[in-house]
Amino acid sequence: MLKVNKLKLSAAAVALLTFSACAVGHGDHDHDHGHDMHHGGHSKVEFTGKESTLDSVEFSRCWVRLVPERPSAAYFELKNTGSETITLIGARATNFHDVMLHQTVVKDGSSKMINLDKLALEPGQTAVFKPKDNHVMLTADSADVVKVGDKINLEFKFEGDKVATTECVVKPINAISFD
Numbered sequence: 001m002l003k004v005n006k007l008k009l010s011a012a013a014v015a016l017l018t019f020s021a022c023a024v025g026h027g028d029h030d031h032d033h034g035h036d037m038h039h040g041g042h043s044k045v046e047f048t049g050k051e052s053t054l055d056s057v058e059f060s061r062c063w064v065r066l067v068p069e070r071p072s073a074a075y076f077e078l079k080n081t082g083s084e085t086i087t088l089i090g091a092r093a094t095n096f097h098d099v100m101l102h103q104t105v106v107k108d109g110s111s112k113m114i115n116l117d118k119l120a121l122e123p124g125q126t127a128v129f130k131p132k133d134n135h136v137m138l139t140a141d142s143a144d145v146v147k148v149g150d151k152i153n154l155e156f157k158f159e160g161d162k163v164a165t166t167e168c169v170v171k172p173i174n175a176i177s178f179d
């Protein structure tokens with residue numbers, strides 16, 4: 001009996017040390033959403049206030065899946081209604097300190113999020129940002145700045161110092177689409 005208890009105690013100690021080592025290595029990563037990069041690796045697009053409005057873009061079906069105390073995600077459809085290629089390079093939103101364009105990729109049966117540096121749309125082309133694909137990751141300034149039913153404005157920056165804004169409705173964590 002004493003031998004069995006010592007064995008169980010030893011196994012518990014090994015598990016605790018292993019968990020502690022993993023936790024220490026993860027301590028410098030301040031969020032946990034299946035992401036393969038730390039914040040330092042994200043490119044931040046600067047909004048100068050000198051941008052001009054991009055009129056040749058149309059947004060539809062914009063919604064945000066609110067994940068309490070974790071980064072949330074915005075999904076939408078974006079259409080280039082102009083006669084020239086447009087390139088999306090970043091986004092921002094009031095009450096969110098970290099706003100990033102992401103793409104979910106599947107490699108060797110495992111999905112992970114990577115930074116989406118830019119997305120070019122040819123004239124007439126539509127890009128769909130949807131769950132398990134392209135999306136905008138939103139990290140709120142605090143847990144109470146946005147709630148289900150709210151509407152938030154997302155401002156997008158495009159190459160050539162152009163911007164466009166759309167309104168998104170905030171939906172609960174179990175939402176799977178705009179409808």
